[in-house]
Amino acid sequence: MIRKLSNIFEFFKTTLVVNLIVCAIAVLLGGFDYFFIMFLSFGFLMSIGFKELYRKNDYLFYANNGISKIQLLVLSYFLTFCTTVLIGLVTFLSSRIF
Numbered sequence: 001m002i003r004k005l006s007n008i009f010e011f012f013k014t015t016l017v018v019n020l021i022v023c024a025i026a027v028l029l030g031g032f033d034y035f036f037i038m039f040l041s042f043g044f045l046m047s048i049g050f051k052e053l054y055r056k057n058d059y060l061f062y063a064n065n066g067i068s069k070i071q072l073l074v075l076s077y078f079l080t081f082c083t084t085v086l087i088g089l090v091t092f093l094s095s096r097i098f
Helices: 002-030 033-040 042-054 058-064 069-097
Strands: none
Touching: 002 033, 002 042, 002 058, 002 069, 033 042, 033 069, 042 069, 058 069
């Protein structure tokens, strides 16, 4: 169980890089308000699309470890949502404190 969660977290970390790059472009073009929308929707889809095009063989590794593609996508999106909530909370608290 711990091994599966560790592998899912590794998958999430690889999608996070592309997602943050897409969101950084959105922040530069539209402002910080677009970050959360882009992070949860378009950025996540772009990172999954990147994995589908350029890293298809990575799914074989996860399948050999007993993790289906659907599990990877759902749990990765859940972690993306949790990250968004955490960033939003930190942003909100920092604006209230400072």
